[in-house]
Amino acid sequence: MRVLILGAGFGGLELARALDDALGADVEVTLVDKADGFVFGFSKLDVMFGRATADHVVHRYADAVPSGVVFVQTTVRSIDPAARRAETDAGPLDADVLVVALGADLHPEATPGLVEAGHEFYTVAGAFALREVLDAFPGGDVVVAVTSTPFKCPPAPSETALLVHDHLRDRGLLDHSTVSLVMPLGAPVPPSPQASEVLLAAFAERGIRWHPGALVRSLDPDRRVAVLADGSELPFDLFLAVPVHRAPQVVVDAGLTEDGWIPVDPLTLRTRFEDVYAVGDVTSVGTPKAGVFAEGQAAVVATQLISRLRGGSATTYDGHGTCYVEMGGGEVGKVDVTFVSGRPPTGGIEGPSRALAADKSAFGADRVRRWFGREWNP
Numbered sequence: 476m477r478v479l480i481l482g483a484g485f486g487g488l489e490l491a492r493a494l495d496d497a498l499g500a501d502v503e504v505t506l507v508d509k510a511d512g513f514v515f516g517f518s519k520l521d522v523m524f525g526r527a528t529a530d531h532v533v534h535r536y537a538d539a540v541p542s543g544v545v546f547v548q549t550t551v552r553s554i555d556p557a558a559r560r561a562e563t564d565a566g567p568l569d570a571d572v573l574v575v576a577l578g579a580d581l582h583p584e585a586t587p588g589l590v591e592a593g594h595e596f597y598t599v600a601g602a603f604a605l606r607e608v609l610d611a612f613p614g615g616d617v618v619v620a621v622t623s624t625p626f627k628c629p630p631a632p633s634e635t636a637l638l639v640h641d642h643l644r645d646r647g648l649l650d651h652s653t654v655s656l657v658m659p660l661g662a663p664v665p666p667s668p669q670a671s672e673v674l675l676a677a678f679a680e681r682g683i684r685w686h687p688g689a690l691v692r693s694l695d696p697d698r699r700v701a702v703l704a705d706g707s708e709l710p711f712d713l714f715l716a717v718p719v720h721r722a723p724q725v726v727v728d729a730g731l732t733e734d735g736w737i738p739v740d741p742l743t744l745r746t747r748f749e750d751v752y753a754v755g756d757v758t759s760v761g762t763p764k765a766g767v768f769a770e771g772q773a774a775v776v777a778t779q780l781i782s783r784l785r786g787g788s789a790t791t792y793d794g795h796g797t798c799y800v801e802m803g804g805g806e807v808g809k810v811d812v813t814f815v816s817g818r819p820p821t822g823g824i825e826g827p828s829r830a831l832a833a834d835k836s837a838f839g840a841d842r843v844r845r846w847f848g849r850e851w852n853p
């Protein structure tokens with residue numbers, strides 16, 4: 476069986492590894508990505524706040540991909556889902572099974588004024604560049620804001636606001652600074668009221684100004700104000716944005732999307748095209764856009780392909796994931812959430828504690844060992 480995986484992020488890497496482990500020479504896996512390395516979302520915050528260097532957090536595909544997997548570093552230019560074929564800068568690629576794991580593209584330019592007057596912290600380049608900006612910031616009004624929905628890792632803006640607060644405190648800038656957090660959601664982590672309560676208490680304790688149910692639509696670079704969807708304004712000296720998310724254009728052009736994202740069967744991750752699956756942020760599967768969910772979906776696709784070759788039963792997707800949330804002060808909370816189609820999501824929080832920061836490091840180290848075959852300490 477030939478499997479073509481487009482995108483070597485959380486979903487693509489997990490699927491390639493699982494197929495290679497289980498099927499060895501019985502499967503030909505081709506893994507395609509335009510980037511030369513993988514970066515965990517949480518590592519972006521580590522670099523931004525000076526806890527890790529850029530070099531340390533980039534896991535280069537060339538150094539180690541699973542042995543039986545062919546990695547092709549190239550850009551996918553078009554996809555023909557009916558033929559399970561992709562045109563790339565390295566030529567055409569086709570397969571018996573196609574898996575689209577191309578994630579969400581980020582569009583800071585879609586928010587008027589953002590590129591001129593603000594910064595985004597969701598791309599690798601944006602987050603890494605913020606390290607110097609934060610180090611040089613003399614204090615003032617900081618706004619952390621979401622500019623559209625859906626967006627990846629719903630706790631990340633809350634984490635960023637808490638880490639900005641720590642950064643300002645450590646640099647002695649808090650007495651003439653404010654931190655505001657603008658979020659479209661009614662609670663920091665809606666599926667987990669308990670986690671939301673812990674985060675809201677942390678904001679209150681630190682004086683972080685919480686703006687729920689709100690979005691920033693544009694920035695006025697001359698007046699240095701952010702304009703919210705309801706027309707109200709927030710002044711800023713430093714604006715940190717979660718940029719607009721869209722499915723990659725190549726996926727839209729392929730006719731794979733509906734309402735912006737790829738619809739899939741929530742149990743099997745199949746698309747409406749035969750032998751074409753989609754996993755992770757590029758889908759509208761019903762879970763939040765986060766690596767743990769992309770990984771869980773990839774594992775389900777793997778069991779289906781394995782059962783096809785080896786027999787036995789395949790698992791279906793259970794919508795379960797565990798996210799680690801930075802709470803500031805070196806503490807981390809562990810949020811456990813489950814999304815099942817047709818039922819309200821459920822979730823609780825463990826911690827926050829310093830012990831869970833070690834747990835989070837182990838989570839990253841485990842993935843790097845599994846996907847890249849080397850030891851790594853986040």
Ligand SMILES: Cc1cc2nc3c(=O)[nH]c(=O)nc-3n(C[C@H](O)[C@H](O)[C@H](O)COP(=O)(O)OP(=O)(O)OC[C@H]3O[C@@H](n4cnc5c(N)ncnc54)[C@H](O)[C@@H]3O)c2cc1C
Nearest residue numbers: 482484485486509516551577578628755756765766767769
């Ligand atoms: C600040 C921040 C913190 C986060 N923290 C967490 C966290 O703690 N836990 C968690 O679970 N998630 C976290 N996330 C979210 C997580 O990073 C994503 O949800 C996850 O990476 C999605 O996995 P994916 O496989 O769907 O897509 P991705 O990991 O985004 O992979 C998609 C891949 O496709 C490639 N690609 C796209 N278009 C093309 C093309 N045309 N040709 C070739 N290649 C292409 C990209 O280069 C990319 O490597 C965080 C995100 C951010 C921004």
